[in-house]
Amino acid sequence: MSHVTSVIDGLKKLYVEKLKPLESTYRFQDFVSSLLTESEFDAKPMIMLLGQYSTGKTTFIKHLLKGNYPGAHIGPEPTTDRFVVVMGGTDSRSVPGNTIAVQADMPFSGLTKFGTAFLSKFECSQMPHPLLEHITIVDTPGVLSGEKQRTQRSYDFTGVTAWFAAKCDLILLLFDPHKLDISDEFKRVIGSLRGHDDKIRIVLNKADQVDTQQLMRVYGALMWSLGKVLNTPEVMRVYIGSFNDKPINERAVGPIGKELFEMEQEDLLSDLKDIPRKACDRRINEFVKRARAAKIHAHIIGHLRKEMPSMMGKTKAQQRLIDNLAEEFAKIQREHHLAAGDFPNVDHFREVLTGYSFDKFERLKPKMIQAVDDMLGYDIPNLLKRFRNPYD
Amino acid sequence: MSHVTSVIDGLKKLYVEKLKPLESTYRFQDFVSSLLTESEFDAKPMIMLLGQYSTGKTTFIKHLLKGNYPGAHIGPEPTTDRFVVVMGGTDSRSVPGNTIAVQADMPFSGLTKFGTAFLSKFECSQMPHPLLEHITIVDTPGVLSGEKQRTQRSYDFTGVTAWFAAKCDLILLLFDPHKLDISDEFKRVIGSLRGHDDKIRIVLNKADQVDTQQLMRVYGALMWSLGKVLNTPEVMRVYIGSFNDKPINERAVGPIGKELFEMEQEDLLSDLKDIPRKACDRRINEFVKRARAAKIHAHIIGHLRKEMPSMMGKTKAQQRLIDNLAEEFAKIQREHHLAAGDFPNVDHFREVLTGYSFDKFERLKPKMIQAVDDMLGYDIPNLLKRFRNPYD
Ligand SMILES: Nc1ncnc2c1ncn2[C@@H]1O[C@H](COP(=O)(O)OP(=O)(O)OP(=O)(O)O)[C@@H](O)[C@H]1O
Ligand SMILES: Nc1ncnc2c1ncn2[C@@H]1O[C@H](COP(=O)(O)OP(=O)(O)OP(=O)(O)O)[C@@H](O)[C@H]1O
Ligand SMILES: [Mg+2]
Ligand SMILES: [Mg+2]
Numbered sequence: 157m158s159h160v161t162s163v164i165d166g167l168k169k170l171y172v173e174k175l176k177p178l179e180s181t182y183r184f185q186d187f188v189s190s191l192l193t194e195s196e197f198d199a200k201p202m203i204m205l206l207g208q209y210s211t212g213k214t215t216f217i218k219h220l221l222k223g224n225y226p227g228a229h230i231g232p233e234p235t236t237d238r239f240v241v242v243m244g245g246t247d248s249r250s251v252p253g254n255t256i257a258v259q260a261d262m263p264f265s266g267l268t269k270f271g272t273a274f275l276s277k278f279e280c281s282q283m284p285h286p287l288l289e290h291i292t293i294v295d296t297p298g299v300l301s302g303e304k305q306r307t308q309r310s311y312d313f314t315g316v317t318a319w320f321a322a323k324c325d326l327i328l329l330l331f332d333p334h335k336l337d338i339s340d341e342f343k344r345v346i347g348s349l350r351g352h353d354d355k356i357r358i359v360l361n362k363a364d365q366v367d368t369q370q371l372m373r374v375y376g377a378l379m380w381s382l383g384k385v386l387n388t389p390e391v392m393r394v395y396i397g398s399f400n401d402k403p404i405n406e407r408a409v410g411p412i413g414k415e416l417f418e419m420e421q422e423d424l425l426s427d428l429k430d431i432p433r434k435a436c437d438r439r440i441n442e443f444v445k446r447a448r449a450a451k452i453h454a455h456i457i458g459h460l461r462k463e464m465p466s467m468m469g470k471t472k473a474q475q476r477l478i479d480n481l482a483e484e485f486a487k488i489q490r491e492h493h494l495a496a497g498d499f500p501n502v503d504h505f506r507e508v509l510t511g512y513s514f515d516k517f518e519r520l521k522p523k524m525i526q527a528v529d530d531m532l533g534y535d536i537p538n539l540l541k542r543f544r545n546p547y548d
Numbered sequence: 549m550s551h552v553t554s555v556i557d558g559l560k561k562l563y564v565e566k567l568k569p570l571e572s573t574y575r576f577q578d579f580v581s582s583l584l585t586e587s588e589f590d591a592k593p594m595i596m597l598l599g600q601y602s603t604g605k606t607t608f609i610k611h612l613l614k615g616n617y618p619g620a621h622i623g624p625e626p627t628t629d630r631f632v633v634v635m636g637g638t639d640s641r642s643v644p645g646n647t648i649a650v651q652a653d654m655p656f657s658g659l660t661k662f663g664t665a666f667l668s669k670f671e672c673s674q675m676p677h678p679l680l681e682h683i684t685i686v687d688t689p690g691v692l693s694g695e696k697q698r699t700q701r702s703y704d705f706t707g708v709t710a711w712f713a714a715k716c717d718l719i720l721l722l723f724d725p726h727k728l729d730i731s732d733e734f735k736r737v738i739g740s741l742r743g744h745d746d747k748i749r750i751v752l753n754k755a756d757q758v759d760t761q762q763l764m765r766v767y768g769a770l771m772w773s774l775g776k777v778l779n780t781p782e783v784m785r786v787y788i789g790s791f792n793d794k795p796i797n798e799r800a801v802g803p804i805g806k807e808l809f810e811m812e813q814e815d816l817l818s819d820l821k822d823i824p825r826k827a828c829d830r831r832i833n834e835f836v837k838r839a840r841a842a843k844i845h846a847h848i849i850g851h852l853r854k855e856m857p858s859m860m861g862k863t864k865a866q867q868r869l870i871d872n873l874a875e876e877f878a879k880i881q882r883e884h885h886l887a888a889g890d891f892p893n894v895d896h897f898r899e900v901l902t903g904y905s906f907d908k909f910e911r912l913k914p915k916m917i918q919a920v921d922d923m924l925g926y927d928i929p930n931l932l933k934r935f936r937n938p939y940d
Contacts, residue, residue: 368808372767377783379771387776391769410807416760 166539168197174527182457190266199263201435202292207330209234209298212361216399225281238277240295245282253278274311290432299342318348327355332362333374358394364405395424458520558931560589566919574849582658591655593827594684599722601626601690604753608791617673630669632687637674645670666703682824691734710740719747724754725766750786756797787816850912
């Protein structure tokens, strides 16, 4: 660990030496999350915009960049029809999804699991831009409202939003005063962000389209229903304003409205500028969470292997284990003093398990577990001592 | 019914002739709601104010009346220590709770069931006032916040709020920007308003005590938690303003804030002025609901009587009926084609039942039921045809 040049560099090395071997031995990638690639460690912090169509997601990005990204479409009807990753590059160009997914230097190979139907609705837009040297922005297709959502998506939309939510540093949910309703698809999308509540921020956009009294009604109604849908006691931060390149419509909102919106816009921008500084801490945090999950996963797989008979009755034994999976989890938890809350979802685990023969699983290798424990107990704390956060 | 002079007068006569006999025969008053007195029919529409201490309930009333009611106390610490009914009268005076509860011309005899501990915290404040000729206002002691609520109330606070909620036409829940938290006592109070959601309005008072950006945070947080506590999909109307006799603090909120608050205050005042007009409709509605409940109640009591053996094994039979009460309800419901949702709460009914010998109950008297059916089917519709709403 002596020729390490930064915290991220250190994590990358620790991953390859100590965590990845455990993950691949117990097929962590099939059950929980694909193996990390170098490019994922090097990826810039990412923010994702989500919201009903026409709430101004693409316009918001245009406003941030003070110009359009290559391939941007803005319009009153549903326009953005794909996930677009907007990132820095030496020249302006659009790269199609199928190409990005196979590029080893891009952190998007994990998206191949959503199939070509998705990849053809996925694009990378590159351009030279000072802001994009520090963050990557993900534009998304508008979430469909009540009437429109009957049109079926050809791919697992909420699977994709969940994937990006895990990789992102910040998720902006956009609303506008005329598009407040949280449709079923929107509820599913919000559900797909579970576990990443701390990344979510709400934007009540186009706030200057209504007068102050209406705005208060609209804002109140939004909070009323969001409180129920997000179901966290902590109130989410909401930014009220109008995020486009036009001046604020002072006629509707008056000078105070203008001043309020400008303060809110500044707050949001400074929050966005804060992301790179916080991103390093967040990565360490997610890395540690991942290591814990991988350990538990190894214990589960090792346990299932151990419970298999050496000769006869394998099919029966395997079926019994699958049927009693919740109890087996409880056993493992007690035996190794693990936190019950860290265990994976039983039903999902059972579903993936059905594709395997348990007697082909690896037995638990205490040395591998020990390596990860050492990493968590010594290497990472030492790494943090050596490198202070580069953005501090 | 020919010498009837108004809808309310008509209902009063119908009650005495057709509904009250059914209610008292089957002891409706012991199980559901005390018999109605003349004074309850004549009572003015009532609004109740509820909220944490110092949110400005008493000040709000002072603002409405443009002066204090006799015995009003205003101050930054918990001040109002009792329920005060503020009503019109020929001269200004305070009447203690024990006295009002026994006055036949006052609609408060039902409150005696909360005992003298309550009655000594109950008061009637009378004064000549044009507004009080049309409405009665109920001031309440502040709901206690987290730390303070350990002090026990000496009476059933939420029982009393529930009682008033049923009699009121409008319930104002007051909050102020520094007192947003919904304590456990407040949650129970809100719970006690169940079934009267349509009467609830929210007031975010003292809105000029914080600047606009803070106000938005505060208001958002309030809606976020209220949405969860009230648990209705419809957003409650919130009035944002400062309801006292001082001019709005323009320094904090600016001219737009001032304008907004003034509009909100006007909206609320005109909502309050609308109450007498709507109160008549509401009374008819509640009267009809009551008649339906009394019919169901009569069916239940009559059924329990019918199921009792004439000679031996009475105690056993009664116990069996009590144990299977839910099934007995289901039988009655099917037999008489009644709505399941209109049946009383089984557990509460069972509790009251334990004090009775079922063989002392009256048998079902079809003629009495018929009288109420006639009242619902003919008399009330005719009454409505004859008298248009006097406030229309
Ligand atoms: N702050 C704003 N104030 C007023 N109008 C706006 C604002 N932001 C965007 N608009 C307008 O709203 C419409 C939709 O904008 P845009 O295409 O950016 O939305 P979107 O959320 O990206 O929609 P989609 O989900 O369909 O891609 C456009 O006509 C745009 O000009
Ligand atoms: N709109 C307002 N703006 C600023 N201060 C206010 C406002 N309304 C009331 N106050 C102040 O708040 C304090 C509490 O007011 P008040 O006694 O009316 O509250 P309350 O809700 O009746 O309290 P309690 O529950 O203890 O009876 C007083 O000091 C009063 O002057
Ligand atoms: Mg778009
Ligand atoms: Mg008071």
